[in-house]
């Protein structure tokens with residue numbers, strides 16, 4: 054028996070110190086011991102919904118939910134015992150069997166597979182496999198624990214898909230009711246738009262009194278989409294864009310002064326999706342509707358693509374040389390004729406520091422005036 | 432901001448004023464809401480509109496438009512008369528307390544109630560709540576600055592924070608929320624008429640000498656330049672002949688647009704550099720196409736002074752170039768080579784001439800940004816300002832009297848108009864209005880009006896009406912709402928086709944030259 058005061062816990066035969074208040078999951082993660090989770094969400098109170106994170110504690114009759122159980126001195130924990138693995142397999146199997154999880158993990162050798170696929174494709178209105186294919190926690194766990202679904206011939210789709218808003222597809226048939234979206238909406242973004250509704254087999258994530266998102270308190274921040282571990286919440290514009298086909302580029306949102314860190318998902322020189330960069334300040338994964346969904350302007354047909362010069366009241370296309378020559382000639386003439394202080398420069402709160410510096414240096418060192426400002430006041 | 436965004440969650444009391452945070456800084460508002468809902472912070476919201484944050488507030492004070500100095504002085508009156516001020520902080524860190532004290536003496540709760548319409552008891556309660564906080568944070572935005580008394584408003588908030596010793600501590604501070612992504616950076620880089628980078632005054636000979644040496648030039652101008660709000664009327668009068676406008680759309684964002692339109696039209700030469708054919712670009716002589724943020728390398732500095740990387744994700748369309756490259760090419764043709772290979776090279780020059788950025792390198796901010804001031808490469812950056820002392824030694828209390836807004840309602844123009852943004856759009860809408868989904872959520876402009884006023888003026892919900900001020904008029908759809916107080920209407924300014932700024936007043940704050948977007952007098956005329 055350990056001394057009760059040492060605050061040491063034993064996990065998989067190794068002893069670890071921990072701080073009072075840490076959960077078993079916290080201690081394991083701090084020491085690089087992998088315990089799988091589905092419903093656990095950083096920064097929110099644990100719910101113990103999914104039971105994937107169970108572990109075995111010596112002397113305990115039942116398996117213990119590690120994400121909500123505080124570590125205690127002297128605990129002896131097994132994270133991958135045969136009882137644990139059996140329980141996880143069962144949990145995963147049940148989840149796979151309760152919805153349209155039509156990915157390859159569901160052993161495609163049985164006869165009913167084809168029928169099932171046809172049903173799902175009909176409901177998806179698409180021949181593609183699940184939108185989350187390749188980017189799904191449940192699929193990962195199924196592979197890891199070598200689980201496949203069963204009985205998928207009788208999978209019922211209780212609630213049809215919601216597509217009635219510009220940003221988010223809610224596919225209830227793939228929802229595993231882990232509740233991460235509810236946590237994200239209520240405890241991270243504090244928008245209080247969604248919660249669990251109905252009971253038992255009819256359980257569902259609802260907005261208000263089960264309204265479409267567009268008529269609810271939802272502000273389309275998309276936090277729920279980012280945290281959904283499966284294909285139940287997907288961005289409408291990038292529904293079947295596969296994760297492995299795009300590369301990620303870290304950058305900074307260009308709308309407001311919060312400066313959220315974003316990941317562009319880029320495919321064929323196009324931004325297909327933006328997600329919040331996790332584990333970094335200032336936003337730690339969160340974004341708002343503009344930052345997450347407001348990027349279509351980048352690839353807009355209306356972008357200016359060539360210099361333009363106005364002649365007789367109309368713009369005509371010009372080469373860079375022509376436009377730059379004309380600009381520098383006119384600015385020089387006006388400077389010589391009327392003086393540098395008759396020229397004004399507006400730089401921009403929208404462009405980079407480097408762009409601003411160049412504009413500032415140009416105004417002061419080349420034009421030789423201090424008439425430079427930007428529209429931050431406005 | 433004097434403090435960081437994350438630091439808001441450390442506050443016991445948060446005072447939010449003139450900031451519709453959930454719409455304009457949504458992710459920051461999440462920090463505020465979490466602090467209230469899960470960390471027992473108490474929030475005081477002072478705002479003429481019933482914004483969403485009021486639902487989370489312990490106290491909501493609803494002042495008449497443009498009466499901020501009065502309620503702030505009122506809070507300070509109560510704090511001093513109830514002896515709740517932080518004497519130690521005042522003694523050690525500040526000067527001119529006596530001047531403040533005698534100024535706020537007349538701002539009794541009853542007197543303040545008469546000016547602001549806030550019940551006296553609410554002033555007293557709010558003062559006690561804020562003063563008794565261990566750490567009290569103040570957050571504010573354009574609702575405070577966009578007034579003829581904007582500078583006074585900001586100084587008053589600083590007075591309040593100093594009075595209670597709420598500066599230089601975690602969870603405290605006076606925190607302006609910057610509206611546009613890189614306002615902070617544009618200012619840091621000297622995109623202002625009176626300063627070089629890092630706020631080195633152009634009137635300071637030593638500063639000029641340093642820049643001349645760094646740039647290899649002589650004869651830098653020694654007098655302050657013009658603010659945009661001064662350039663526009665001078666263009667009107669023919670005293671400004673040419674303008675070079677980079678990534679701004681003053682023809683929707685300027686106050687008193689009709690006047691601005693004439694002014695820009697009067698220029699001998701206008702060159703606009705942008706990513707879209709904006710309203711301003713349309714009247715230009717030359718348009719230079721630039722790359723947008725997703726197509727370039729560089730840095731932005733956010734509202735908490737954190738310098739962060741911007742990275743290129745896709746190629747710019749057609750012949751569009753980086754803004755710095757276009758500017759450099761013009762410079763070269765005017766006889767001064769600015770031959771940078773890339774943004775990193777420019778940043779390396781910035782480090783050399785910007786003391787607060789001297790320790791920041793692309794490598795250091797590769798994974799996470801740093802807060803300036805960061806004077807050397809060993810320096811960890813400065814998340815919280817003024818922990819030991821203020822930049823200029825002691826903090827000065829400013830005795831500030833209340834001045835009413837420039838324009839008052841009268842018989843002809845019986846209602847006040849205030850302007851702002853909505854969640855789904857950004858500034859003049861050139862970007863957000865090109866994203867279908869955002870347009871679907873917020874397709875057109877509207878005027879928010881109270882049910883009482885709608886009844887009084889015989890206006891139906893959803894009807895098109897004409898809103899007119901002394902300067903112009905627009906047609907816009909009515910939205911009856913309990914967001915606005917009786918006597919006041921609200922119009923968002925994103926929509927060029929119903930530009931709220933045709934109505935707004937160009938009267939300026941005498942120090943900051945910020946126009947009074949937040950108050951003007953208007954009238955409504957029936958169904959249009």
Ligand code: SF4
Nearest residue numbers: 238271272274275277
């Ligand atoms: S988009 Fe945001 S507000 Fe809407 S349900 Fe999801 S988390 Fe909640």
Ligand code: SF4
Nearest residue numbers: 228229231232234281
């Ligand atoms: S929608 Fe996704 S996150 Fe929400 S409960 Fe269902 S599976 Fe979990």
Ligand code: SF4
Nearest residue numbers: 306308309313341344
């Ligand atoms: S994602 Fe939203 S809150 Fe974050 S920087 Fe962009 S606009 Fe601001």
Ligand code: FES
Nearest residue numbers: 092101103104120
């Ligand atoms: S992760 Fe612990 S119960 Fe779901």
